[in-house]
Amino acid sequence: LQDQGWEPLIVLLGETGVGKSACGKTILGQKEFGSEKRQTVVTTECSEAHTTVSGRSVSVVDTPGFFDTQMRPGKLMTEIARSVYLSSPGPHAFLIVFRVDRFTEQEQQIPQMIEMMFGQEVLQYSIILFTHGDQLDEPLEELIEENSRLRHLVQQCGNRYQVFNNRDENNREQVNDLLQKIDTMIEQNGGGHYSNQMFEDVLRFRQEEEDNLCVLLQQNNHTSVLIYLLSFIFINSFIYNHLSFNQFIIPFNHIIIHDNH
Numbered sequence: 002l003q004d005q006g007w008e009p010l011i012v013l014l015g016e017t018g019v020g021k022s023a024c025g026k027t028i029l030g031q032k033e034f035g036s037e038k039r040q041t042v043v044t045t046e047c048s049e050a051h052t053t054v055s056g057r058s059v060s061v062v063d064t065p066g067f068f069d070t071q072m073r074p075g076k077l078m079t080e081i082a083r084s085v086y087l088s089s090p091g092p093h094a095f096l097i098v099f100r101v102d103r104f105t106e107q108e109q110q111i112p113q114m115i116e117m118m119f120g121q122e123v124l125q126y127s128i129i130l131f132t133h134g135d136q137l138d139e140p141l142e143e144l145i146e147e148n149s150r151l152r153h154l155v156q157q158c159g160n161r162y163q164v165f166n167n168r169d170e171n172n173r174e175q176v177n178d179l180l181q182k183i184d185t186m187i188e189q190n191g192g193g194h195y196s197n198q199m200f201e202d203v204l205r206f207r208q209e210e211e212d213n214l215c216v217l218l219q220q221n222n223h224t225s226v227l228i229y230l231l232s233f234i235f236i237n238s239f240i241y242n243h244l245s246f247n248q249f250i251i252p253f254n255h256i257i258i259h260d261n262h
Contacts, residue, residue: 012062031052099129
């Protein structure tokens with residue numbers, strides 16, 4: 002593996018049970034990573050580990066899984082977001098992990114959730130990492146081409162993807178292939194990484210949106226408030242675990258009825 006002079010900072014993202022922690026162990030060539038040290042199967046908080054891989058330092062941050070029912074949605078999203086600071090000054094690569102033999106409608110929403118959390122630029126720093134490569138019955142390229150949902154998923158991340166067989170612990174070629182793809186992505190991004198500042202800009206934008214909503218409420222501008230709230234539903238229903246339509250439409254009805262009187 003050619004040393005490009007970078008020491009990759011990597012964040013693992015994905016649904017619970019797809020093998021994020023196993024990917025971390027495979028990348029680092031370690032027997033333990035993250036949740037196993039805490040003697041629990043499910044990762045409930047971010048954890049960071051690093052080692053030397055092919056002559057250079059590599060750091061990996063594991064995160065809790067999206068849609069984890071054991072954590073409150075707000076705490077879950079806060080903990081996932083903390084990965085940016087654990088990989089300070091910011092990750093070179095977000096690895097979005099999926100099982101290659103199972104791709105659900107719920108998982109299709111994960112890239113949009115990540116974009117909502119970290120901003121539109123985040124997918125420029127992202128690679129799809131498929132696990133359970135030993136379950137493949139055909140070349141991955143053909144599987145992606147045949148499956149429109151998989152194809153769209155990969156396209157969102159600039160057609161960058163890698164497949165891992167985490168059971169094959171001695172297969173370092175798959176790790177070197179991934180690191181080469183990360184190197185290429187870093188070059189395409191001008192040698193930069195997703196920064197803490199980018200994340201803070203997203204948080205600042207959200208705060209401004211909330212402030213605007215408060216102003217509209219104070220002005221009793223119910224039509225504009227309704228538009229803002231509808232936007233809020235579509236943006237945050239992904240993050241807050243699919244809150245039901247009735248939870249939002251009842252307050253809307255109250256606003257509309259009140260406005261008519």
